[in-house]
Structure formats: structure tokens, C-alpha cells
Amino acid sequence: MSTVAVTxxxxxxxxxxxxxxxxxDVSKVFVSAESDAFTAIESIDxxxxxxxxxxxxxxxxxxxxxxxxxxxxxxxPSSGTVRYRGSPVTGVNTDVGYMTQKDxxxxxxxxxxxxxxxxxxxxxxxxxxxxxxxxxxxxxRVGLEKFGRRYPAExxxxxxxxxxxxxxxVYDPATLLMDEPFGALDAQLRLSLQGQLLELLRRDRKxxxxxxxxxxxxxxxxxxxxxxGANPGRIVHVEDVHLDRSGDLVAARRSPEVAEICGRLxxxxxxxxxxxxxxR
Amino acid sequence: MATADSTRAPAxxxxxARAAHDPAPVTSAKPPQPSPLxxxxxxxxxxxxxxxxxxRVLLLIVLICGWQFLVGKPGAHxxxxxxxxxxxxxxxxxxxxxxxxxxGVLFSNIWxxxxxxxxxxxxxxxxxxxxxxxxxxxxxxxxxxxxxxxxLYSVPRxxxxxxxxIWFGLGIASKxxxxxMLVFFLVFYNTYAGVRDVDKDLLDTLRVMGARRRHLYLxxxxxxxxxxxxxxxxxxxxxxxxxxxxxxxxxxxxGMGYLLTxxxxxxxxxxxxxxxVVMMVMAIAVNGLVVLAEHRLLSWKRRGxxxxxx
Numbered sequence: 001m002s003t004v005a006v007t008x009x010x011x012x013x014x015x016x017x018x019x020x021x022x023x024x025d026v027s028k029v030f031v032s033a034e035s036d037a038f039t040a041i042e043s044i045d046x047x048x049x050x051x052x053x054x055x056x057x058x059x060x061x062x063x064x065x066x067x068x069x070x071x072x073x074x075x076x077p078s079s080g081t082v083r084y085r086g087s088p089v090t091g092v093n094t095d096v097g098y099m100t101q102k103d104x105x106x107x108x109x110x111x112x113x114x115x116x117x118x119x120x121x122x123x124x125x126x127x128x129x130x131x132x133x134x135x136x137x138x139x140x141r142v143g144l145e146k147f148g149r150r151y152p153a154e155x156x157x158x159x160x161x162x163x164x165x166x167x168x169x170v171y172d173p174a175t176l177l178m179d180e181p182f183g184a185l186d187a188q189l190r191l192s193l194q195g196q197l198l199e200l201l202r203r204d205r206k207x208x209x210x211x212x213x214x215x216x217x218x219x220x221x222x223x224x225x226x227x228x229g230a231n232p233g234r235i236v237h238v239e240d241v242h243l244d245r246s247g248d249l250v251a252a253r254r255s256p257e258v259a260e261i262c263g264r265l266x267x268x269x270x271x272x273x274x275x276x277x278x279x280r
Numbered sequence: 281m282a283t284a285d286s287t288r289a290p291a292x293x294x295x296x297a298r299a300a301h302d303p304a305p306v307t308s309a310k311p312p313q314p315s316p317l318x319x320x321x322x323x324x325x326x327x328x329x330x331x332x333x334x335x336r337v338l339l340l341i342v343l344i345c346g347w348q349f350l351v352g353k354p355g356a357h358x359x360x361x362x363x364x365x366x367x368x369x370x371x372x373x374x375x376x377x378x379x380x381x382x383x384g385v386l387f388s389n390i391w392x393x394x395x396x397x398x399x400x401x402x403x404x405x406x407x408x409x410x411x412x413x414x415x416x417x418x419x420x421x422x423x424x425x426x427x428x429x430x431x432l433y434s435v436p437r438x439x440x441x442x443x444x445x446i447w448f449g450l451g452i453a454s455k456x457x458x459x460x461m462l463v464f465f466l467v468f469y470n471t472y473a474g475v476r477d478v479d480k481d482l483l484d485t486l487r488v489m490g491a492r493r494r495h496l497y498l499x500x501x502x503x504x505x506x507x508x509x510x511x512x513x514x515x516x517x518x519x520x521x522x523x524x525x526x527x528x529x530x531x532x533x534x535g536m537g538y539l540l541t542x543x544x545x546x547x548x549x550x551x552x553x554x555x556x557v558v559m560m561v562m563a564i565a566v567n568g569l570v571v572l573a574e575h576r577l578l579s580w581k582r583r584g585x586x587x588x589x590x
Contacts, residue, residue, distance in 0.1 A: 072488050094490035104485040108503045108580045117499070121490040151580050171489070 019085045019095065019174040019207055021048040021071050026080035027232075028066050040066045041233035044080070046226060053201065053208040055218035056226045059269065063233025064211040068177045071209060072098050084175075094121075096175040097168030101183040103160040105152040111163050112148035115139060118171040138170040139163075141200060158189040162196070169200065175207040182217070194221060195249045215265050219258055220249065227268055237268050344370050368550040376543075376554035385539070390558065392535040396452060396524040397566075400459025404520075405513060407460070408467030416475025417501065433465055441530050450531055459523035466516035467509070474508025475501055510577060514570045521563055536562070 023046040030038045041063035048054045056064050069075040070082050073093035082089045105114045112135050118124070119131045126134070139145050142162040152160055161181065168176060182190045194217065201208065212218050218225045219241055227237040239261060243252055252258065314322065351369040352360040364372065380386040415422045441458055448454035482500050491499070528537025536559055543551025 072484075074484050074487065092487045092490075094488060096488060098485065098488040100481065102481055104479075104481050106482065106500065106503070108506070117486070118489040120499070121486075121495060122492060123490055153580075 020050045020083075021175065021207065021209060022046070022081075022083035022086075023067070023070075024081045024083065026067075026070065026077045026082060028063065028070065028075065029078045039232035044233075044235060046235060048207060048209055050207055051205050052223045053210065053221060054224045054226060055210045055212055055222035056228055057212055057215055057218035057265065057269075058228030058233070059230045060213060061233075062228040062230035064213075064228055065179050066233065068098075068179050068209060068211055071175075072096055072177055095173055096177050097171070097173040099164055099168050099176065099178045099181040101180040103152070103157075103164040105160060105163055105167075107152050109151075110148065111144065111150050111152065111155070112136075112139065114152065114163055115148075115167045115170050117167060121171075124171065134170055138166040141169070142166045142196065158185055158193065161185065161193060165193075165197070165200075169204070172204065173206070175209070178208065178210040180212055181210075183212070190217070191249060191253075197221070198245055198249070215262050215269070216253070216258070219243075219261050219265070220245075220253060225261075225265065227265055229269075237265070239265065365547075365549060368553045372550035373553045373557060376548070376550040377558065380539070380554070386558070389534060389536055389539050390562065392452075393521070393524050393528065393537065394562070396455040396459055396527070396535065397520040399452075400456045400523065401463050401517065401520040403456060404460035404463030405467045405516070408464040408469075408512070408516075409471050409509065412468040412471025413475055413497075413502075413505075416472045416505075417497065422472070422476075429468075433469070437462060437465075438526065441527055444527075445531055455524055455527040455532070455535075458527040459520050462519045462523040463516040466519065467512040470508045470512025470515075471505060474505030474512075477508065478504045506577060507581070510574050514574060517566050517570045518563055521559065521566060525559060 023044045026044045027042050028040045030040055032038075044067065056067065058064055066075060070077055071084070071089070071093065073082075073089045073091055084093055084095065105111075106117065109117070112132075115135045115138055116131060119126065119134065124131070136145065136148070139148055142165055144159060144162055144166065147155060147159065147163075152163065155163065164181070182193050185193065198221065210218075210221060219239075220243070222241055225239040225241060226235055227239070228234065229236040241261060243255075243257065245252060347367075348370045350359060350361045351364045351367055354360065354363050377386065380389075415425055437458075440461065441454075444454040444457045448457050478501050482504070483496055486496055486500055524535065525537035525540070528535035529541050532538045536555055540552060540555035540559075543549075543555060
């Protein structure tokens, strides 16, 4: 965190360290025919500084994903304002890379064509050869350079996650929104992917908003952990984390510092979890 | 069990020999030689396939021979069981078809029916695809039209043929209309269902990447619905033949359906069977073409986790 790596191949580093996201008194209410109105989140005030890694941790049903969807412009807040780079988000926010627990790869495209997908959208004026080079470079960064010709169904879950990560990074978005991206993976794979993510971010500093229900993951990755409570979703605590992540993640994970923070956040979640009904 | 023994017992001895002289064009690319076990399993699989094909051909021969020899003029032979007036016999059917061929009516009538099938199929499939896609992608229009389409769908299709005859006359146009309608509904329904079935998360993923509507349709909706669309095309292709022949049977002076009704009108049983056999061959050909097309378009579906391309 102290040293920001220089990225020679991209121009993003020139402007600033990513882009800030702001939630100002944001609430979201869902109305459906069958049940009463459901308040997913209520009065959220949260500022994510440019270039910081913020994790949101909380029980299921606390509106974490709703918050991310609003930052991506896929959902409109019922009240309040979501800002991105200072201006209100009105349509879909195309300045972000969005990764969810589902890898959302297109099964009929080969891995390389999946990674190329964002470059096929308007606004990427590059030659075919340049795009191919970008895709190859990105696949190499996630260690999948040999698997470009495969189809997603031929890869393991962890590999598919890496493809999704490569796809999110290939167009160099200023911001990454990640919704439990490593949720369905086994512990070892998670650790390895967390390490890879941090490694990639060390080279290209980005703003990251990362949702998880795993407190340890939240603490390990973030500059700042935001703890959510459920029913309705609201912020119950914000914790700034200052860890040295330059070395071994496994070692950092065992440090007393991490244990102390995790313990504290755990008790916070427990005391705030008095609601009987959970999932939404 | 003799066959099972014969394949199993000499297998270990025969595999090295086979591997030696077998050019093995498929396997030579990656591993130089398959292990004896793999070679043995592969050999057993191949043997099973041949036994299967052999049994099928044998059954076909038995059926045709049985038909040929158990049918005849009543009392002609002691083994004659069925009057050939009712079921004809393979040799007579062959003569009938051969006769048409000599008179030059076989291929001209096949061509008429094929033309109706292809054109009607093209019209119906295009309309079904376009309208299904449009209604499937615009939620409101879809919701408005759904009950109307269901009502139309429940009309007995055959009942519309007289109407088409009034509208489009006795020529090819009324046949095209009938074939197109049969194909339309199947393709339309499948396209509609396929478009509605698209994973919304995939669409959102592309939206965040900056996709416009056209990108969403071309890169997600259409390929995702392709499985459904192809299923619709596949099921409707045989119906194109059914539709063409049915319309011809009701009113026409050309085509396979006409040949069939004419034979029947002349109490020419062999001709009726001949027409049926020709149609069967046409149906098999249509089916083969569809399978081939599907195989090409959905190649990604055959890839499993193992990377086995089959």
C-alpha cells in the first residue's frame, strides 16, 4: 500500500488512483405483489475514497449486493444519491468492472473470446491485433495463457473465476465492484485468488468495493471494512485496517492484529443479528 | 457368450500387434501410443458398435424378406398370409417407384414437394424467429400478446387449409402458407421461450461493460436462445414435409401428396406405399441435414469438463 507500482502499459495511472464512490442517505425499497414492501437498505452514508479497497461484510440479506448494483447503476436508489467521480449515477456505470459469485462467462465463447468481450464494446478503438495482445497479456497475468482456446465448461471453478477476473481487468476500469467473487470456492483456492487479486491491484491501483460475508476475507483484503447489519441493511461499524500485505498472505492471516480485528467484528455482527428472517 | 470370449481372450496379445500396424491417425497427434488397456477398451467399444449396426441391418433384411414372402395373391402359396391388395409387397413397391422414375414423374413431384417445404420452411422460420425475438425482448408487448397467441395456437391447424385455398388459390401459394404456418408456430414459440430464458446476469454483465442494445442481442440473447431456436427448427423441419404433403393431398395436381392420393384413387396399393417410402426417405434426409446443422452451431455444448469432444 505504501508503494504504488508504476504501470507502463496503461494510461490510467496518469489521472489519479481510481475513482471515488459516494452514497448519500441512500435507501432502497423493493415492492412486490406477494409481500409487503421490503426495505433492503436504509439511509446509507458511505464514501469510498479513490484508490482504496473497501470491503462490506455482513449477514445475508443485509443489502450488500443491492449497494453494489446501485454503484454499477443497475439499480436506482429509492431515495438518496449515489455518486461516482462526484456526479450522480443515472444510467449504467460503464466505468466499473463487475464481478459476482457467479462467473457470468458466456458458455458459447472460448476463454479468450470471453476475455475479449469488453473490448468489443463501443469506445475501444484498437486494432484486432492489439486487442488480441491485450487479451493474451491479461490471461497470462491470471496464469491462464495456455487455456485461451478452451470453453468455460472445460475449466474448473477457480479457473473460471480467474477468467472472470481477467475479463474485468482487461479494459482497465477505474473501479472494481466485487460481489462475493470467491464465495463458492474452497479455502485454499480462495486464499490463492485473494493473493492474486492483491498482486494485480498492487500493479494497477484501483478503487475496489468488495462484498463478502467472510469477516476474515474482509479484513485481509481491505483498507477499510464496513460492517453491515440486516433488516433493514445499514452500516453498524467502519473499521480502518492497516496491514502489511506485501508479504505472505498466510502469515499475515495468522497475525494477532488480524485475529483481534476479526474477533471484534465478529462480536459486532453477533450483537446486531437479532432478526429471525434472513435471506432476501 | 462366444463372441464375448473371442474379443476378450486374445485382446492382450493382439493389441501390441494392432498398435504396430495401425496408422492411428487420431491418436498419433498427442500420445504416441495408447496404452494396452486403452486400446483394448477402444477395441471393445468399436466391436460393440459393429454388432449394433449388424443387428440393425439384419432386422431390416428380415422385415423386408418377411413382407415380400408372406404377402401375395390369396392362396398362391401355402405360406401366403396376407392379401397383397392391402399391403402390397416390396418388389411391387419397387416396380411402382421405378415406373414413376421411367415416366419422369418421380423427381418432378419430389421437387415440387421439396420446393414447398423449403420455401414454406424459410418463410415460417424467418417470421417465427423475427416475431419471437421481438416479442420476447420487449416485455410489455409480450405480456399483451401472450393470450392472443395461445388462442391462435389452439386452433386445429388442418382446419385452416380450406381458408388458405380460398385466400391463395389452388397453386403453390396455399401450400407455402400452410407449411409456413406450421413452422412459424413452432419456431416462434421456441424463440420466444429462449429469449425469455436468457440469464439476466449475463445481460447486466455486458451492460456494465458499455454494451448497447444491439450488443446485448447479438452477443448474449441470440447465442443463448440458439439452443431453443435450433430445437424449434429441428422439430418443425419434419412438419414442413407433413404440411406440404397434407396440403397437396387436400387439393393439388402435383407433388408427393398428389401422387399418393392419385394412387389411392386408382386402388394402386403399391403406389401408395411407394409414395410413403419416398416420403420416408425425404424425411430422413431432412432430419440428417438438421442434425448436421445443429452439430455445427452448438459445438460448444459438446465440450464437457474433460475436454472430450463428442
